[in-house]
Amino acid sequence: MSEPAPAISVTGLKKTYGQVEAVKDVNFTVAPGEVFGFLGPNGAGKTTTIGMLCTLVAPTGGTALVAGRDVVRERDEVRRNIGLVFQDSTLDLYLSAEQNLRFHAELYGVPRPQVGPRIQQVMEMVALWDRKDSKVLTFSGGMKRRLEIARGLLHSPRVLFLDEPTVGLDPQTRAAIWGYIHKLRRAEDITIFMTTHYMDEAEYCDRIAIIDHGEIVVVDSPEALKASVGKDRVRISTEDSEAAIDALEKRFGLTAAVHEGEVMFSVPAGEEFVPRLFAELGLPIRSVSVSRPSLDDVFMSYTGVTIRDAEFEKSATKTWARTTGRR
Numbered sequence: 001m002s003e004p005a006p007a008i009s010v011t012g013l014k015k016t017y018g019q020v021e022a023v024k025d026v027n028f029t030v031a032p033g034e035v036f037g038f039l040g041p042n043g044a045g046k047t048t049t050i051g052m053l054c055t056l057v058a059p060t061g062g063t064a065l066v067a068g069r070d071v072v073r074e075r076d077e078v079r080r081n082i083g084l085v086f087q088d089s090t091l092d093l094y095l096s097a098e099q100n101l102r103f104h105a106e107l108y109g110v111p112r113p114q115v116g117p118r119i120q121q122v123m124e125m126v127a128l129w130d131r132k133d134s135k136v137l138t139f140s141g142g143m144k145r146r147l148e149i150a151r152g153l154l155h156s157p158r159v160l161f162l163d164e165p166t167v168g169l170d171p172q173t174r175a176a177i178w179g180y181i182h183k184l185r186r187a188e189d190i191t192i193f194m195t196t197h198y199m200d201e202a203e204y205c206d207r208i209a210i211i212d213h214g215e216i217v218v219v220d221s222p223e224a225l226k227a228s229v230g231k232d233r234v235r236i237s238t239e240d241s242e243a244a245i246d247a248l249e250k251r252f253g254l255t256a257a258v259h260e261g262e263v264m265f266s267v268p269a270g271e272e273f274v275p276r277l278f279a280e281l282g283l284p285i286r287s288v289s290v291s292r293p294s295l296d297d298v299f300m301s302y303t304g305v306t307i308r309d310a311e312f313e314k315s316a317t318k319t320w321a322r323t324t325g326r327r
């Protein structure tokens, strides 16, 4: 039997803004039914990529097919087949939750007899049916995001795009949003493409692409990526971090760096290394922790920096006034 056609297929996709190469020659495919995540620090090119896939940003080069349609030549067809949940809310705060959805149903030409039942179905999925008559103005940030997810699903899209779906929400609400995304995945025949800079959220995806400086550095399942690191992360706290870094280099040939106030390095079989560390480092150690590779370690092993440090670097240099480039 032949493979089903990909839900998203991207070849040599590029976007430049003046001198800035926001997205450089990106290639990937997403299978139907997959939850595919784009993980990278702020400014890595995630929003630009999602914008091109959603037909909101014109590519500078390359091609992208979404639900089998070309994002440039078949823009309307692509739009009919996708749902969007973006970082900036576009809900009408002065309308009720249900009115917002009715308006969207009309915009997308959902057949009249289907509108009522479909609204109920999607609102129940995100547990907002009992609040359908409330003005959106009275909703919390998490409720608004849930309503946007319901709205994105209303016209039964083949692909749902979520740009940082949980940004700005507290951890409990973020977990709840993920609960809804998983429920939705079981209930609807849909492909989900999302961007995030939260490592823990990328864990929920079937596959992730790590993106940095406009380029995909690796694509695989979170488990395979973590297994590929093959080393544990060791963090130590000492009185003199610089002296500890020197000693690690001289005595063990290890490259260490300071992250968030602690000296950090990677070794295979971290626990077995700890007794040697105490015996041979030659400096007093206040505390040691060993952890299995996380996606942050994956990010670091491919880019040389932690995602947080990469974000700091970006925010320090981000001076341009951002526009979305929407048409």
Ligand SMILES: Nc1ncnc2c1ncn2[C@@H]1O[C@H](COP(=O)(O)OP(=O)(O)OP(=O)(O)O)[C@@H](O)[C@H]1O
Pocket (backbone or CB within 6 Å): 017, 020, 021, 022, 023, 040, 041, 042, 043, 044, 045, 046, 047, 048, 049, 320, 322, 323, 324, 325
């Ligand atoms: N409209 C624009 N005009 C000029 N430069 C832009 C524009 N949009 C994005 N950029 C630049 O393109 C690069 C990628 O930005 P993009 O917003 O795609 O990153 P991101 O990974 O989505 O980050 P964030 O999570 O902060 O949105 C950045 O260097 C940014 O400065």
